[in-house]
Amino acid sequence: DCAQTISPERWAISGEAGRFTDPFYSPGSDLISIHNTLIAHAVEQDDASDTCRIYEQLMRPAYQATVPTYAVSYNVLGDQEAFILKYTWELSVYFSFYVFPFINDLLTDPRFIPGYLARFARLGRLNASIQQLLSGFADWKLAQPAPAREPVYFDFTRFETLRRAEQMFYRIGCTPEEALRLLDDQLTSLNE
Secondary structure, X not given: OOOOOEEOOOEEOOHHHOOOOOXXXXXXXXXXXXXXXXXXXXXXXXXXXXXXXXXXXXXXXXXXXXXXXXXXXXXXXHOHHHHHHHHHHHHHXXXXXXXXXXXXXXXXXOOOHHHHHHHHHHHHHHHHHHHHHHHHHHHHHHHOOOOOOOOOOOOHHHOHHHHHHHHHHHOOOOOHHHHHHHHHHHHHHHHO
C-alpha cells in the first residue's frame, strides 16, 4: 500500500509498486486493471486535480476491501466447508462490485462514483464481519476431530447469492442510476 498512488502533478504508481494484494485469487491484477484505467483517464484531463483526488478516494477502499481476505481469514483455506463459504462470498462481491462497474465503464463516471463509494462503504463493514465469522468458523472446525471421509463435491451455483451476482456479467450498458439500483439489489442479496 502507498500513501498516494495518483497525483495531478502527472505521476502515478500502479501494480506492485502501488497497491497490490496477495496473488492467490489474483485481485492484485484486478486492482491494476482498475487503477490503470483511472490513470489513463486522469492523463486525458487538462486539469486532473479533482479527478486524481476522486480516483485516490476510489482506489484506496478498493484495495483495502481485499485486505481482510488475507489478513483476517486466510486460515479458512484449511477447511473445505469454510472455504466454500468464503469463496462463494468473495466471488459474489467480486462479480457485483468489481467486475460489473468495470465492464460498464462506470469507474470514471463522476455521476456513479459517489453513490458507488457509499455502497462500497456499507459492503466494507459487512465484508469485515463476514471475514471474522468465516475465520472463527474455520478455527472451530479445524479444532474438531477430523473424520476420515471422501471429499465433498459442491455445486457453487446452488448459492442464490452467487447466482444473482453472476447475472451482473450480462448487465452491459447500464446508466449510472441503473447501476446503483442494481448494486442496491446486490447489497440486499449479500446481506441475506
